[in-house]
Amino acid sequence: MLKWIAGAVFIAAQLVIGCAGQGGGYSPPPAMPPPMATNPPPAAYSPPPPAYTPPPPAYAPPPVYSTQPYIYPARGQSPQQEESDKGQCYGWAVQQTGFDPANPRVAMPPPPPGDAPPPQQSLAGGALEGGLGGGALGAVGGAIGGNAGEGAAIGAAVGGLFGLMRRARLQEEQQQQMQQQQRQQQAYMAQQQNAMAQGRANYNRAFSACMTARGYTVN
Amino acid sequence: MNRVVVLGLAVLGVLTVAAPPSVAAAGKYDGSASMVCAVSSVSECVATGRCELRTASNVNFPGIIRVDVKGMKMSDLASEKPRESAIRNVDHANGKVILSGAEGERGWILLINETSGTMSATAAGDGEGFVLFGQCALP
Numbered sequence: 001m002l003k004w005i006a007g008a009v010f011i012a013a014q015l016v017i018g019c020a021g022q023g024g025g026y027s028p029p030p031a032m033p034p035p036m037a038t039n040p041p042p043a044a045y046s047p048p049p050p051a052y053t054p055p056p057p058a059y060a061p062p063p064v065y066s067t068q069p070y071i072y073p074a075r076g077q078s079p080q081q082e083e084s085d086k087g088q089c090y091g092w093a094v095q096q097t098g099f100d101p102a103n104p105r106v107a108m109p110p111p112p113p114g115d116a117p118p119p120q121q122s123l124a125g126g127a128l129e130g131g132l133g134g135g136a137l138g139a140v141g142g143a144i145g146g147n148a149g150e151g152a153a154i155g156a157a158v159g160g161l162f163g164l165m166r167r168a169r170l171q172e173e174q175q176q177q178m179q180q181q182q183r184q185q186q187a188y189m190a191q192q193q194n195a196m197a198q199g200r201a202n203y204n205r206a207f208s209a210c211m212t213a214r215g216y217t218v219n
Numbered sequence: 220m221n222r223v224v225v226l227g228l229a230v231l232g233v234l235t236v237a238a239p240p241s242v243a244a245a246g247k248y249d250g251s252a253s254m255v256c257a258v259s260s261v262s263e264c265v266a267t268g269r270c271e272l273r274t275a276s277n278v279n280f281p282g283i284i285r286v287d288v289k290g291m292k293m294s295d296l297a298s299e300k301p302r303e304s305a306i307r308n309v310d311h312a313n314g315k316v317i318l319s320g321a322e323g324e325r326g327w328i329l330l331i332n333e334t335s336g337t338m339s340a341t342a343a344g345d346g347e348g349f350v351l352f353g354q355c356a357l358p
Contacts (some may be wrong), residue, residue, distance in 0.1 A: 161284060161293055161304040162342040163322025165349055167263055168277040 069208060075215040083217070089210035097208045099199035106195040111188050246334035248355055250288030250309065250316045254331070255296065256338045257283050258354040266346040278349060286331070286355065288316065293329075331355050 073082055094100045098107075208218040234296065248254060260334040261278055264270040269317040275282045281295035288309055295302040304327075311333075318329045336355040341348065 126292045160322030161281065161295060161302050161326040162320075162325050162349075163303065163304075163326070165342060166277055166349055167265075168273050169263065169265070169271065 025094045069204060069211075071211055072217040072219075073215070074217045077215065085211060085214045085216070089207050089214070092210050093203050093206035097199065097202040099203040101200060101203055102202065104196055106192065106199050108188075108192055108195060111185065242344060245333075246314065246336075247318070248331050248336040249311070249333040250286075250331075251358055253285055253287040253289070254336070254355040255283060255285055255358050256331070256336075256353050258338075258351050258353040260352045261351040264348040264350065270350075275351075280349075280351065286318070286329070288318065292316075 071086070077085070086208065211218045258275040258280065261273040261275055261280065262270045263273045263278060281298055283296045285294045286297050287293065288306065291306040291309070293304045293306065304320055304322060306318045306319070310317040310319075314333050316331045316333055317333075320327055325342050325344045327340065328344040329338065331338050336357075337352075338353040338355050340351040341354075342351075
């Protein structure tokens with residue numbers, strides 16, 4: 001009886017081992033073919049051609065370009081040779097495009113002035129000018145009346161009624177000017193970002209061309 | 220007796236006719252007491268000749284001011300921020316009290332009808348001007 005049970009257990013164990021291994025027995029068909037059977041060898045791999053990348057829209061954030069494209073030594077170059085080629089292609093691409101990814105700068109005109117006060121403000125008799133001018137005039141008036149200090153205090157410390165008047169149209173013009181400056185600054189920033197992205201794209205193209213010519217597959 | 224009465228009436232008539240007109244036209248808004256004036260309309264003008272109707276707050280002018288002719292100053296009553304203007308000159312002409320002064324880059328004139336208390340004011344700047352109208356009252 002004990003031998004019979006041991007024999008049954010042995011047979012069951014053999015069946016399990018037989019299913020797991022390749023030796024024989026039943027083996028279910030694979031859901032997918034083995035990857036090595038369909039993939040070409042690494043040396044014969046050719047990446048798909050690069051797709052055309054349209055320029056980014058005016059106000060979109062700059063696309064993130066990889067500063068180091070994928071490079072494969074198709075001719076079996078050594079890592080040392082690859083680093084040497086990368087360095088030479090880097091210099092060549094910078095020279096050709098004028099864009100250095102290590103120091104990304106683009107030639108742009110100076111930004112529009114944003115913090116300069118509107119020129120009309122000096123004509124409006126603003127609060128500061130009203131206070132200063134009021135102080136001077138108050139001092140003059142006080143001096144005429146025999147008390148320059150009191151007159152200056154009245155004119156400067158509290159601000160005049162008429163001296164602090166502001167033209168409503170001037171305020172509207174100042175608001176419009178501020179809005180226009182903001183729009184100009186936004187446009188300038190977008191233009192700068194676009195120029196930066198364009199320079200980086202040009203550099204990547206030049207670098208890829210150089211590395212491809214040296215026997216690398218670049219993507 | 221009748222001659223004396225007639226002579227007295229004649230003298231009174233002569234005195235009445237010869238009295239200074241300013242004394243005869245002096246009203247309660249002559250500046251002897253401080254006044255409170257409310258601005259009712261404001262016009263803003265530019266050098267091209269165009270004027271536009273504004274409000275006092277539009278042009279940063281207080282809506283209510285105190286005019287203290289004896290103290291030679293005007294002050295803002297509607298705002299918590301103290302704003303005062305020193306009156307440089309006071310004139311009386313034809314029943315109007317005329318105040319004037321200068322602040323910053325502007326000169327101003329404020330005229331009050333001594334009888335009715337109506338107020339008119341102008342402030343002139345470089346290429347700009349304001350015309351204000353209002354009504355004064357005795358507090």
